[in-house]
Every structure is written in structure tokens, then in C-alpha cells.
Amino acid sequence: MSAEGFFRSRWVERPREAEERTGGELTSGFRAAGVHCGLKDGGGTDLGLLVCDAPEVASALLLTRNAAAAAPVRVCRDDCDAARIRAAVVNSGNANAATGEAGYRDALAMRDAAAAAVGAEPPAVAVAETGVIGVPLDTGSVRRGIDEAAAALASDGGADFSESIRTTDRWPKRCLVRAGGVTLSAQAKGGGMIRPGFATMLCFIQTDAVCEDAAGVLGTVAAGSFERITVDGQMSTNDMVLLQATGESGRALPEGLLDAVALQLALEVVADGEGATRVGRAAVEGAADAEEAERVARAIANSPLVKTALYGRDPNWGRIAQAAGMALAGEELPELGPAEIDAGELGGEKREAELAVRLDRGDGAAHVFFSDLGHEYVRINAEYTT
């Protein structure tokens, strides 16, 4: 976290009277730990455990929709009570993806070991994994790590937990914020290069707010944050977002708090995308409807021509017109030109650059955040060989 504090993006509205804490403190009622169990070479922490000790906990879980979803995602989908998640166990050395039935059994065993270690029912424990794919999970190391992490659980373990879920993220992504009488803490990891090559997003959010419809709240918040970002247009096999709320503060979430935290974390993930140097915001208005606006914004955000223009500081509105026209193939946009496209900030030195397209088809509007495409993306993804 920089000297600017956590809410440092121009696109995030700082919650009113928000007070930030650094250090490893978690929301009251939660404990966490991060240890090295041996899945990562070089001794980095690679196993994290997060537990809620409050009498009641409401939760919600978002999982990747990738059809080749990793084993832990399928365990969460099949075998967890998403509304009553008390604990989560994560490893950042092995994604346990494309590992078939054996991988599923290993993810289940990892989850069950964590449940036993923290004294929770297995369906109340979520499991997440990220790292190398197609390689069997070393469940012996994982079990030892779980026992070690369970013994190390602490109310200020947020920093260790945050470290333990990182792969090649260049900086940690976490916060603790107080506002309106509630506390919210969160830890995320983003699209760093993961051998042999997925960009997986994991995010854990804890609060003492009362959250009666956790799934609805998380769905709405994610739609404006985690589902509005792209690094390389690729959907991971392992993405997961977990929200846990104890209700112990007796207060509802202040308006905008969770949205701001989720959006800042999502923007950190983009800013720390593989090889990224700049973040763009593609905003489209005047589309026939919101769905069409999002389709156009995504086409712009995922265009390698626009992404290289962002990297190269080239205010190239022509590439934006081309991408918009591709998204609306078969329609007619003959007048789309520099008067309808603001591309100036693609040039210049702003690290967060806006571009805007005004169509004349209706009232639909949408935006998507995206990273640039530069040499470092190619180096990371091409020069590394499995």
C-alpha cells in the first residue's frame, strides 16, 4: 500500500469518514495465518487459513464459471454451504486444475483437513488453490501446513494470510477499513503469472456488519468491480470471491463501503496484471441498452490494438472505432469518428486513463477497466516455458 492510502484510484469514491488501518489486523471475530508448507520453491508462504469465531456468520461465494474449473472450485460448488462459510483454506503453489478425479479427492481432503483443524463442519469450509496446473497436489505437505497454520491463527494474521495467497503479484492487496460503525477487512490476489500460466483472482472479505442477503450484496458489488475488469480477456479456472459477515456490530454496511473496497481491490488486480504499466477505463454511452454498451466496452478493453495503444501512449481513436464496430458487426455506425470518441488520455502520462465512446442508439451505458499490453506481458508468458 502506498503513502496515498488504500483508496487511491481516481475511479473509487472514498467512503465517508473511512478510517484505514495498516498492519495485519482483521475484522474482530476473524483470525488468519499464512505459513510455508513446501508447495512453492524458495520458502515463500504458500498456505493460508482464515477462520471466523463469531457465533453466527453469513456468507456468499462467487466461483469461476469456466467449464474446466479446478478441483477446489468444484468442491466448493458441490460440497459447501455457500451461505454459511466459517473458514477458508488456500494454497498458492498448486492450482489443482485439470487434475481429474484424483484432484477432486485431493481438494476434498484439503478441505476436510482444514475443517478438522479449526473444528468446523466440512461444508462450512471453502477451499481455494492457485499455482501450477496439471500436477497432483502434495496432500502431505498441505496437511502439515494446515496444522501449522491452525496453531498460528491470530487476529492480526491478515498480512500473513495476504502474503500466503500471492503468486507473482508485485504487491499485496489488502485493507482494513472502519466506517459508519462497522469494520471491513479484505485480502486479494490478482493476475500475476502462475506457472504454467493462469491469471487467477482470489478475494476474501470479512466484516462485522449485518448482512442479511450476503449473496445478493456480493453479486451486486461484484457486478460493479470484479466482473468489470479484464487483464487479457481470459477467464481463470480458479477464481473465487468469499464474503463473510458476522453481524456483531449490529449495523448494516454503510452505503458505498463494500463497493469502494471491492472496486479498489479489483483495480489493484488490473494495475498488477501481467506486465501491466497502465490501467484504462473504457466507458460507452448511448448504446441501445446496457448489455450492448457492455459488449462494446469489453470489445474495446480486450482489443490488443487498444491495449498496445494504452501501453504506447498513443491516443489512437481509430482503433477504438474499429473495436466498437466489431462489437456491433452487422449494424451501422458510419459516423463514429473523433467527435464521438475521447481517446486523449491514452496519450500522456496518467497511470489511470479514461476513454469514452458516445453512440447514438439509446440510453445504454457501461464501462470496463483493463490493463495495457506491453513487452513484459509477452516476456512473462512467452519466455517462461513449462
Added chain:
Amino acid sequence: MSAEGFFRSRWVERPREAEERTGGELTSGFRAAGVHCGLKDGGGTDLGLLVCDAPEVASALLLTRNAAAAAPVRVCRDDCDAARIRAAVVNSGNANAATGEAGYRDALAMRDAAAAAVGAEPPAVAVAETGVIGVPLDTGSVRRGIDEAAAALASDGGADFSESIRTTDRWPKRCLVRAGGVTLSAQAKGGGMIRPGFATMLCFIQTDAVCEDAAGVLGTVAAGSFERITVDGQMSTNDMVLLQATGESGRALPEGLLDAVALQLALEVVADGEGATRVGRAAVEGAADAEEAERVARAIANSPLVKTALYGRDPNWGRIAQAAGMALAGEELPELGPAEIDAGELGGEKREAELAVRLDRGDGAAHVFFSDLGHEYVRINAEYTT
């Protein structure tokens, strides 16, 4: 053209008893020319003219579906008789895209000037343009170039015409082939970098075969060639393919001749994609239907993770599983692993590498050809600034 001859891809079946000619010869009944009219700096030829002198001509025209289609595309769509195209005029210095109503008038004027110069009805003349976008067309230079080209039209002008439509293609893409008593000549340009950044494909095909359903024939052939390739997943504002058939040989097209020529030209366009060093073929079988197979193949072919793996010679089947799973988001492919994915040729030194995915959902099969993503793509698209 290399010493190997025109049909040099492993994926192209050489037509039986095909005889190739080098040099600038065109199919009998056609003349062409290429001149420098001043749109390109440095004196390169930038205006091409192609005319059919036969008493009868059947033709078909494929145009980009991009909603922001360039002015010449809209002129062809609105003002040409696609089934009776006698001549084509092309410039390779100015795409005349995103130029609004004035651009439309300029494209129309260019087309009408060419019609007058070759003595054809205006609706029998197609117009194509490629190059810089958002810049008014210098119609004075274009008119002078048309007059000069009309005076230079020659039956061996195929090489000059082919040169005149190039932008930054690294090599010319053309052929003259005789087989089964018919002659077929063709000239194409591909996805070289075009200031400020479109990869436009233009292709002109001439034959003396009898072609009763030119539109049907071209549609079928394009579906197996030009519509089966991707460089960076971006649809140009200016793409055009023109087929002209005089019928003077009195014979039908021999089976496979046009398919082979179109596929070889399409593969040349991929191989000469921006910064490309290798070409991949993503083949999917066992999908629920052909549409689903194509969706999966395109997701693989357009994945920057797969494209960088092709560049980096990394036989990374995990990235292929991830892309396939993304294309089938919401479905279940839990067993997709190395036994179902052949990625070996991504490694190694073959310039044309195959990868295959076997699903277990039905009989649908499809394949897509794609270029790799390397440093040169980034250099071309990022380091050049408008």
C-alpha cells in the same frame, strides 16, 4: 513466393495436376496495373487497377461486417452490382475510414473516376482502400493515379497490381495456377501494420472458369479459408474479397482449386500477421455441434496465453484447457486434461504447429488458424504513435 512454390502449407492440398506460373501474368481476359499516385510517402506504388475485358463476367463480393465500415465498403455495399463487377480500383495509402459523409463522397468519386477511365458502368466497379484512417482522401492524386494506371493496364500487370495493394506485408501474396483446363490468378494483402493500426485483408481472384453461382462459391470457399483465420481477433473496417469469373474456358472450376488457392492465401495472411513468427491450427472435435466446436477453437486461437505459448515454443496444454473452458463457461468439462489435448507441436521448431482438443459432447468439429503473439506485435502496435 518461395522455392517451394505457391502451395507450401502443410494444411493445403495441392490441386491435382496444378501448374504454377510466376511473373505477373493474369488469367486471360484480365488486365491490371499498379502505380504511385502520391498517397504513400517514399514513392511506393499505392494505386491499383484491375479490369476484366471478357464479354461476360460473373462476380461475388465479400465485405467486412464491421459496423464502422470504411467509406469504400459502404460504396460497394450500396452502389455496386456485386454479381457483375468488371473492374476494381484500390489505394493502399488511405483507408478512408471514419471519415463520415465526406469520405463516402470521396470513395464514390474514386469509384466513378475509375469507371470513366476503364469505360465501365459505375455499379460494375468495386472500390477498396487501406492505410491511414480518419484522414481525408486526396482525390486529386487518386484521379491522376487512376488515369496513369488505366494507361498502364496490361495482361501481365498482376505483379504491379499486387505490389500496389501492399501496406507493410513482408512479402507479396499472389499466384497464377492452371488446372483442369482453367486458369485462376489471385492477389491478396494481409495484416501488416497500417498507420494507425488496422490489419486489413484484401483479396482479388480472377478465373476463366464457368461460375454460375459466384456468390455461393465464394461464400463456401471463404468459410473454409478467409473466415477461418485470426491474427489478433480484430475485424477490420476495410476487408474485401472479390471473385471474378469470365467463363471463357468453358469449364467449371476443378474440385479443390479455388479452395486451395484461397486457403494458401489466407494462411499467408496469418503467417505474415503483425510480428508473426509461427502459425497455429487449433482443431476441436467432439463438441456438441459445429458451432460449439468453432466457438472453442476461436477461444483458443484468440487467447493471448495460447498465442504467447506458440511464440515461446511452450507445449502448454493448461492454457488450452483454460481457453476451452472459458468458451464453454457454465458447462462442465472436469476431465479435460493432457489425454484430451495435443499441445506438443506448440513446442519445437515447426513453423506450422497443430494443436488438438477432443471433447466428449457430440460430433461437432472445427478448426481455426492463428498467428503467435510476440515482441514484434507489441513493438509494431505500441511503439508506433499516431
